[in-house]
Amino acid sequence: MRKLPIDQLSALFQAIAEKEALYIPADDSSGQARFQRWHEGMEMTQALNTVRSAKDFFFPQTENLVDFKLKGKEIEVIDPRTEHEDFVVFGVRGCDARSFTILDKVFLAEPVDTYYKSRREHGTIVSLACTHPEETCFCSTFGIDPAAPEGDARGWIEGDSLYLEALTEKGEKFLAAVADKTSECGDEAVRAQQEKTRDIAKKLPLHELNLTGFNGENMLKLFDSKKWGELSQACLGCGTCTFVCPTCQCYDIRDFNTGSGITRFRCWDSCMYSDFTKMASGNPRLTQLERFRQRFMHKLVYFPANNEGEYGCVGCGRCLAKCPISMNIVKVAKALAEEVR
Amino acid sequence: MQEMMIAKAKELLGSGAVNRVLGWKTGEFVYDITPAVFTSVEELEKDFVYNDFCGNNLSKYLIKESRKEGKILAFLKPCDTYSFNQLLKEHRILRDNVYVVGVPCEGKTDGETLKAKGVKGILGIRTEGDSFVVDTLYGEKTLAKADALPERCLSCKSKKHMVYDELLGPEGEVLDSHRFDMVEKIEKMTPDERFEFWRGELSRCIRCNACRNVCPACSCEKCVFDNDASGIAQKAAADSFEENMFHIIRAFHVAGRCTDCGECSRVCPQNIPLHLLNRKFIKDIDTFYGEYQAGEDTTTRAPLTNYDPGDVEPSIVYGKGGKK
Secondary structure, eight states: OEEEEGGGHHHHHHHHHHHSEEEEEEEOTTSOEEEEEOOTTOOOOSSSSOSSOGGGGTSOSEEEEEEEEEETTEEEEEOOOOOOOOEEEEEEOHHHHHHHHHHHHHHSSSSOOHHHHHHHHHEEEEEEOOSSOOTTOOGGGGTOOTTSOOSSEEEEEETTEEEEEEOSHHHHHHHHHTGGGOEEOOSHHHHHHHHHHHHHHHHSTTTTOOOTTOSGGGHHHHHTOTHHHHHHTTOOOOSHHHHHOSSOOOEEEEEEEOSSEEEEEEEEOOTTSTTTTOBTTBOSOOSHHHHHHHHHHIIIIIHHHHTTTOOSOOOOOHHHHHOTTOOOHHHHHHHHHHHHO | OHHHHHHHHHHHHHHTSOSEEEEEEOOSSSSOOEEEEEOSHHHHHHHBOOSTTOOOOOTTHHHHHTTSSSOEEEEEOHHHHHHHHHHHHTTOSOGGGEEEEEOOOSOOOOHHHHHHTTOOSEEEEEEETTEEEEEETTEEEEEEGGGSSOHHHHTOOBOSOSOOSEEOSOOOOBOOOOTTHHHHHHHTSOHHHHHHHHHHHHTTOOOOOHHHHHOTTOOOSSOGGGOGGGSOOOSSOSSHHHHHHHHHHHHHHHTTTOOOOOHHHHHOTTOOOTHHHHHHHHHHHHHHHOOOOTTSOSSSOOGGGOOOTTSOOHHHHHHTTOOO
């Protein structure tokens, strides 16, 4: 383990930014946190987490996939990608760090999504342990330890020091690059902090959220539940939950007519929208109840059924905080629990 | 008040005067309240809540609910009654199918607003006089209510109900709200500063459509932005200005119909002060056509859908700094 005095944090950021692009969670003009490219003078946020998740780094809201240029009867197909720069994302919380594992299962499975893969290869994730989880947090339901987040490297801010530890080869490389700023140290302070954080985590109101029974075997029972009507009753059909979610990964691909050709792009889509997966025959899910059910069935049933029991949720709590009508995966899971137990 | 409301709901359900009740339902925490339709005494007793966190405007739900069988009891706050009236004027709610019970409102806050004040790990909240006492994972915190309310309640325009069949609690009054202060500040900016201000704010938009979907004035069956055939349906912006256009077009579309309930800004996950766009229109309409408050009544013609020989002349608009 290495450490660095916290008042040297800016110097550390400076050293990283000299070599590659660095992103940290910092407050924006509205007072909320978001990942921003670090520049001199930018400070880390005091907030627990960013409004938008860290998935944006690998799966941006919009990206151009291919350009078609028309010259008479000729069509030229152009790959619009330029070589990605290497980048470091510093300060990713344990929930978001786990979300990459989930996204990998979607985008890195055959056929591999090369747009996503390229970003993953160029990015180094340095996660940061939580010390003050919120009541909306329930990462422990998914076996995530907020005091020991995943990532290429991870850090803890304790007292007046930042402690760092590498977890992967990329993480080793990252630590080696800033070795002159840090010094070797023991892990007593970190272990003491972890114990404290884990104690707090046990007191969180959603600590005991139990997802037993949410699996492929109970798929139809859950799908046919009468509860969906009541649960989806007030849903506005907006995309807030899907867009702040670190694991929602659905997208649409569309063509944009540039006048002299076509730009084919993809953009985030939401299963809550009326035109989601619209096809020649229309939308297969005609009512908000069906769209609402799709989102939660995907996260709690379909995804684990296809991915060795891994849920499509990391318990970050963003949807709990941001849904305009305060309906969310926790309420859905609790309401449906009696169907399967 | 909550007990009075439950008693009233039970009475009307029991007598068969209504078959459903539109209100608010408790959640996991004290603040995460969901609008809900109740159909039985058991449901009311179990989940019905009315407290300082019932901010959702219920009127828009009545577009659908008033078309179902039987009469529905709707508990409406003063704010909600403006929206209700406006929707009546637009023939969107079937009045005969709704029994409106007006309920008082002393301002509604939410988890996000409290957290912006530095409160973390909320376990419980109780109201003591003019303060919220918040029990958190990290100790108890006391916040003055006046500091812990969102902007829309701090500049509340009215505690008076514009429509009701029955009122619980005392009749409130229309207030002198100072709600145009920020609009005036923005008006005083130079065009470049103003452009930068809005570009900055709107650049955070993630096009979740929450503002549109919650807005009682946005009641089109199919929004032009969701309509593939319109040619302007946007799932992704072609350039950074297109995102801005969505909000500007929406503000134009609800101009003269927006009651200033503030739901757009409440639901915005990115804290964009969208209500300021609408307030600018309200202020201009007041200036050019005389004081007008959408939702105040159901019979008058709105300035922008009416012609009057006394209507503002272009020269007056020029005099206000408009371009020739």
